[in-house]
Amino acid sequence: MNFNIEEHPHKRYNPLNGDWILVSPHRAKRPWQGQVEKQASQERPKYDPGCYLCPGNERAGGHKNPDYKGTFVFTNDFSALLTDTPPGEINDGELFQAKSESGICKVICFSEDHSLTIPEMEVENIRNVVDLWCLQFEELGSNPQINYVQIFENKGAIMGCSNPHPHGQIWSSEGIPVEPEKESRAQKTYFEKHGRTLLNDYLQTELVKETRVLEQNDSFVALVPFWAVWPFETMIVSKRPVQNILQLKDKERTDLADIYKKLTIMYDNLFETSFAYSAGLHQAPTDGKDYPEWHLHMHFYPPLLRSATVKKFMVGYEMLATPQRDITPEQAAQRLRDLPKIHYKK
């Protein structure tokens, strides 16, 4: 019997952050008697008087939203990072180390329409979100106190999202966070060795292999990475190696909006539900240094596994030992690729 990656338990290496994951292809048949999630409610009004993100409504702390159309950005009323944190350090021997951290946290409403989500928005309106990301990346990134800008979206109550109004967040910080730091190191090592970005070479190979590619347009590819951890984890990678969204040309910005919509339509269609995920852009730090090794990409980490109500739990073995998945990345790609391209609600 020969080792077969589609059939036998194995580990895969993530060259982007240096970790390994465990794949147990045979385990997909396991029955489930555990927790069943509440299904995301299917219909929401266009305006909800109780929503603190809808136009004209009051937020925590007495702020009132303007009567906005399209996108709207404001500083998070409960920011995890603040601008006025005094610098300082605890260095109580090598086992007790702490450093003060400052930054700016923002909330971005994607649309005034409470009922929408990215897959249901028009590409031109998602393009407005991309434009706002660019403006914010420029403004925050040029602040000498900000060295990393993390743009992300938590979608769905099961992903800790406390409000269904279509929105994302930006947490920007003085320090470079853990994950981008790991990816920075791996990309640098690769670039110094090959003179090309890691994700450029990865993408070229995937485009030839095709098994994990989901969708592409002129500027971006959506795929299931070879080292995906979450059941339907995906990545959007720019075809041209750019370090951040400011380097995208006009057409490329629209193409990013286009593939964001296409990928999330697949997601919604998979279980015919509004598909929960955390997604976010990874880009070069904004500390003024040059990062030719950095290649812009967007990660999608969705928890659902079997249906609209049964998710994968990253617990126990995953927390203490190694992240584990049941279906293979190739099977996940196949299932997503085979879905209709039109949103199931239409």
Add this chain to the structure above:
Amino acid sequence: MNFNIEEHPHKRYNPLNGDWILVSPHRAKRPWQGQVEKQASQERPKYDPGCYLCPGNERAGGHKNPDYKGTFVFTNDFSALLTDTPPGEINDGELFQAKSESGICKVICFSEDHSLTIPEMEVENIRNVVDLWCLQFEELGSNPQINYVQIFENKGAIMGCSNPHPHGQIWSSEGIPVEPEKESRAQKTYFEKHGRTLLNDYLQTELVKETRVLEQNDSFVALVPFWAVWPFETMIVSKRPVQNILQLKDKERTDLADIYKKLTIMYDNLFETSFAYSAGLHQAPTDGKDYPEWHLHMHFYPPLLRSATVKKFMVGYEMLATPQRDITPEQAAQRLRDLPKIHYKK
């Protein structure tokens, strides 16, 4: 204004695995409008005819449990790792690397009584669980194909536990998993530099500082680590630097059972609910090499944050950037320490 670790956002370093975490003390006041978990059901019968772990009942695949009393161990009917996996490797350039992985997965019932949990069991019965861990560690660890033995417990539906019958698991593998590997490296570096284990020195300092210590007996200390990520994350550390549970003396085994019970009573009392967590032992690999740097400990990763129904979500920023917590480890320790020592149901 001086930097104050109890007040200002900061990063802390985890010397055991080399990662940083973000602490936002001021953020604990944030209101919560997000997902509310189902409360763990309070009462269960001593025997449930539908439970596949109760004595005499049938499991998946037609196996029938014996009429056991106390503990009972069997091979997981849906093992993520198998013994007959053919060895092999994929090495399709540095970006596509995979290795076959083999191992043995077991399930351990803690008691025949379906209604119990660790904090409600008698110490002498938890001691039987510790003895079974030892037997299993010895048997699996002496198998030349097994180089790491991961003993763990997922408790509660919100931690992906699919059956409330008191039980834990053991996943043992040929390869050394990601987390123990990181801890191995850090402990080795420290030991080579100081000639003492990292956790020995850490423990000595914590016992003097006292602010993060929760409970101790002759052989073990329960504390909130300085670098805790989850709101009420804790660790049990052996006072004597031992590499694995087989090196524990008779009295130490009972003391481990004792502190396991005491800690989980605190947990249950915190929100007067059966407190969900993933917990597991970290020990030296079983590959036949010597690991003087390894220091036995047990991690507890519980998700609840504000109440029996509101948990912390590790999503978005946590997945893409840096794990983040709201209350400080010191505040968490204070709250746990101040609780009554008797289980709230008594």
